[in-house]
Amino acid sequence: MADTDSRPVAAAPPGAGARPDFEIFPVKGIPIAAAVVVGLIIAISSNSLWALTFFHVAGGGLWTSIDLFVGLIIGPILGRLSIPARVEFSTKFMPKMLLLMPTLVAMTLGGGFQLARHEGNLAADYPHHAWLVASFIIVGIMAVIALGLLEPANLAVLFELKKPQPNGARIGRLMKVFIYTSGITGLLQVATILIMTFLASR
Amino acid sequence: MSGHEVGPDEIDLRQAELPPVTNLAIVTLALLVSGGVYLAAQLNRSTSLVVPGILVGAAVLCLLANVVMLTRLKEFAWGSFFLVGKWALLGYVVIAGVLEFVFVYDHTPARELSLFTVMLVVFAVNVPLLLAYSVARYQPVSPRN
Numbered sequence: 281m282a283d284t285d286s287r288p289v290a291a292a293p294p295g296a297g298a299r300p301d302f303e304i305f306p307v308k309g310i311p312i313a314a315a316v317v318v319g320l321i322i323a324i325s326s327n328s329l330w331a332l333t334f335f336h337v338a339g340g341g342l343w344t345s346i347d348l349f350v351g352l353i354i355g356p357i358l359g360r361l362s363i364p365a366r367v368e369f370s371t372k373f374m375p376k377m378l379l380l381m382p383t384l385v386a387m388t389l390g391g392g393f394q395l396a397r398h399e400g401n402l403a404a405d406y407p408h409h410a411w412l413v414a415s416f417i418i419v420g421i422m423a424v425i426a427l428g429l430l431e432p433a434n435l436a437v438l439f440e441l442k443k444p445q446p447n448g449a450r451i452g453r454l455m456k457v458f459i460y461t462s463g464i465t466g467l468l469q470v471a472t473i474l475i476m477t478f479l480a481s482r
Numbered sequence: 483m484s485g486h487e488v489g490p491d492e493i494d495l496r497q498a499e500l501p502p503v504t505n506l507a508i509v510t511l512a513l514l515v516s517g518g519v520y521l522a523a524q525l526n527r528s529t530s531l532v533v534p535g536i537l538v539g540a541a542v543l544c545l546l547a548n549v550v551m552l553t554r555l556k557e558f559a560w561g562s563f564f565l566v567g568k569w570a571l572l573g574y575v576v577i578a579g580v581l582e583f584v585f586v587y588d589h590t591p592a593r594e595l596s597l598f599t600v601m602l603v604v605f606a607v608n609v610p611l612l613l614a615y616s617v618a619r620y621q622p623v624s625p626r627n
Binding site: 306317346386390402404409423424425428429435439440447 | 491493508512518523525527533541559562584612622
């Protein structure tokens with residue numbers, strides 16, 4: 281991406297359009313995320329098999345798809361766009377990711393842990409316990425990558441874009457971290473799905 | 483990419499002088515996750531808590547070391563740090579609260595529950611600290627009040 285281009289983004293070529301103003305955190309989306317969290321708590325406290333399966337499968341499917349789509353489709357396209365186009369895309373896309381992804385992760389992991397508990401899969405005598413532990417390890421690696429690298433890069437890009445003269449090179453470097461880590465977590469998610477579908481079919 | 487090069491700016495040059503808060507926060511996270519995975523894998527078994535206890539203890543030490551390094555920073559974008567930190571803290575306290583609710587609701591044994599609780603507290607402080615630092619390190623320096 282733009283790691284060789286350190287010009288300020290505001291110094292884009294004439295006619296490229298002004299840097300759009302934007303909201304770092306999409307406040308309008310908070311009620312939706314809050315409703316999902318409340319629904320998750322209700323699913324956990326009611327131990328409803330359908331609700332737990334829904335939160336786990338729907339959340340996991342969306343989490344995986346979005347990560348793969350961002351890492352493997354959006355990322356390469358973004359890398360070939362002009363800086364103003366990248367900036368305009370990022371100002372609209374990144375705030376939504378900031379709210380969407382943690383919500384999907386909470387849905388998937390919260391629902392999944394309780395589902396495993398409900399179904400007795402966490403018990404030591406569960407015949408495929410080792411596979412479940414393998415999925416824990418993969419999810420753990422994903423959590424470290426997502427919380428340690430991906431989310432900080434996402435936030436740092438948004439704050440850089442808010443500056444009167446954002447640094448194009450810095451945004452490029454941070455977006456690279458964001459896109460690569462999205463792709464890696466997406467691929468790790470595929471491994472988790474392989475294990476989960478194997479366990480569900482036993 | 484074309485365009486006139488302006489080279490690294492003042493903020494880029496300052497990066498080398500900053501302490502390794504990000505790296506240590508990632509290590510803290512990795513220790514917590516390792517402890518959590520170990521505990522979850524051994525749930526409902528009467529196993530020793532020495533290994534997860536050591537992992538959590540190491541995570542607490544790393545977090546404390548990070549806080550000390552941060553307090554020693556004289557010139558830093560503290561306004562941005564606290565702005566991001568307080569909102570992230572709110573978000574992660576909610577996430578940690580939901581997880582704690584799950585463990586309590588599921589009647590997790592007291593020894594395991596207390597270790598999970600320490601992990602969640604460290605998690606709820608460490609991630610906001612990492613997010614706040616990751617933003618503030620690229621912001622213009624502001625004097626500490």
